[in-house]
């Protein structure tokens with residue numbers, strides 16, 4: 001079985017995982033439809049939260065700690081979460097959209113709501129989240145407790161920066177709400193803010209302060225299409241220049257992204273919401289028979305000229321979903337073949353959770369040793385140096401470049417000053433001859449720290465506890481953990497979950 005899993009993984013994926021993924025999606029869509037029609041989600045929310053409180057109150061101190069019961073294989077991250085084996089698992093059965101408030105411009109969501117659900121509901125209403133992380137299965141809880149980024153992040157920041165409030169069941173079983181400390185509140189001492197210390201320490205806390213049971217996230221008006229401009233670059237300098245310039249245009253560009261195809265070539269994409277499209281320039285890239293998005297973008301390198309096309313908004317948001325960025329080419333090598341797309345493309349992609357569940361020990365080990373999945377966030381001014389480090393250490397292309405604005409808010413990320421950052425994402429097989437998963441990633445982690453950057457923690461991290469504390473500012477986190485009853489005794493530390 002292992003031999004087949006390693007050498008003919010596509011057989012298993014095509015014969016079993018694709019139909020299973022399809023059936024799972026049908027079940028979830030029908031369930032969501034029924035819940036919406038019966039309007040049952042908001043009514044059941046309070047009872048479900050009480051159930052979470054009860055489970056937490058029943059937890060007995062001593063030895064083990066608490067985490068969510070979501071199995072490791074079901075999550076969108078590289079790790080399997082072995083810590084879950086020995087911890088008391090709290091079942092957070094909260095997976096519905098509770099309310100869309102277009103007056104206050106917020107949506108209230110339960111933590112297991114996925115990005116796929118959010119876009120299905122909001123886009124037809126003419127609204128969207130300011131940031132929609134692109135994989136359908138990413139959840140609100142995971143993105144808040146971890147982090148979320150998208151190509152609109154140069155305008156809005158990370159997921160944490162578009163959240164208005166969190167409702168949490170704390171380690172002692174009490175329910176609390178915390179919200180942002182706004183300028184008006186500081187200046188006029190309006191006492192509407194609730195526990196801002198907790199609010200600012202929740203992002204990147206990986207569920208170590210309490211259990212999220214609902215969150216209010218801002219919404220912004222959306223339009224049905226995105227006008228995309230592709231600008232090819234034929235040297236590293238040109239790529240970084242265009243990308244940096246476009247990222248600064250926070251008013252002009254709604255979306256900015258770049259794909260680096262080698263150390264010398266890349267394509268910068270800028271996008272804007274629009275209501276209509278020019279005749280002959282509409283490209284419905286989400287359709288099952290269309291080429292994978294990163295392959296389509298690569299064709300833009302053949303020219304020196306920039307070009308424009310229009311993409312339906314939902315297709316744009318989930319543009320990297322069908323090919324799981326460029327990961328699927330390793331799993332189904334003929335996945336982008338036109339005939340395969342035409343016949344089977346509608347079943348793609350297999351669910352990440354099912355890929356994880358069926359990967360087996362050998363595939364997992366091979367991925368650990370010969371594969372890189374890392375996102376490194378560095379100040380934009382260090383992008384050139386960062387690309388050189390990636391080229392020297394892993395030589396893996398395409399690289400995903402996504403700019404984001406990082407304000408100087410309290411919390412785990414404490415940048416020296418507010419500035420534009422960039423996420424450099426590497427997903428695939430490294431071609432650097434002396435690649436060694438632990439040594440190489442450790443060198444990249446060191447470089448990241450030297451650049452005043454941060455590692456995204458859904459990926460494998462090899463830092464020591466001290467190095468981790470140097471990269472992420474634990475001042476507020478430690479203070480909040482001390483102040484919350486039973487927190488230090490009942491909840492693990494972030495490092496113990498992510499290293």
Ligand SMILES: Cc1cc2nc3c(=O)[nH]c(=O)nc-3n(C[C@H](O)[C@H](O)[C@@H](O)COP(=O)(O)OP(=O)(O)OC[C@H]3O[C@@H](n4cnc5c(N)ncnc54)[C@H](O)[C@@H]3O)c2cc1C
Nearest residue numbers: 028029032033035036041095096097100116117120121124
């Ligand atoms: C995969 C998936 C998951 C989903 N998950 C959930 C979920 O977990 N919880 C959930 O509540 N919904 C969820 N939805 C959304 C919901 O189930 C419907 O798809 C929603 O879009 C209603 O569309 P409709 O056109 O069938 O309803 P219709 O009955 O035709 O809707 C009529 C009109 O009501 C308005 N409307 C629709 N939704 C809302 C709203 N929320 N607030 C105010 N006005 C509205 C719109 O103007 C719409 O045109 C999900 C959808 C999908 C595809």
Ligand SMILES: NC(=O)C1=CN([C@@H]2O[C@H](COP(=O)(O)OP(=O)(O)OC[C@H]3O[C@@H](n4cnc5c(N)ncnc54)[C@H](OP(=O)(O)O)[C@@H]3O)[C@@H](O)[C@H]2O)C=CC1
Nearest residue numbers: 067068075076133139141142145146147148149207211212
């Ligand atoms: N574009 C992007 O921004 C992308 C982001 N990611 C990353 O993927 C991860 C999200 O994946 P997803 O599968 O949704 O999340 P996970 O289930 O992996 O959850 C991530 C962390 O959040 C904690 N958590 C989740 N829900 C709750 C809750 N209700 N209460 C308390 N803690 C909670 C989990 O705790 P526990 O360990 O106890 O289960 C876990 O430590 C994030 O880390 C994100 O940064 C990945 C790809 C793209």
Ligand SMILES: CC(C)=CCC[C@@H](C)[C@H]1CC[C@H]2C3=C(CC[C@]12C)[C@@]1(C)CC[C@H](O)C[C@@H]1CC3
Nearest residue numbers: 076077078324325327352355356359373375427
């Ligand atoms: C855009 C950002 C910030 C991150 C994107 C990260 C994703 C490309 C990865 C997140 C989890 C990864 C997993 C895999 C591929 C790459 C991700 C989707 C696998 C599906 C690869 C095959 C393995 O057998 C299972 C992996 C699970 C996690």
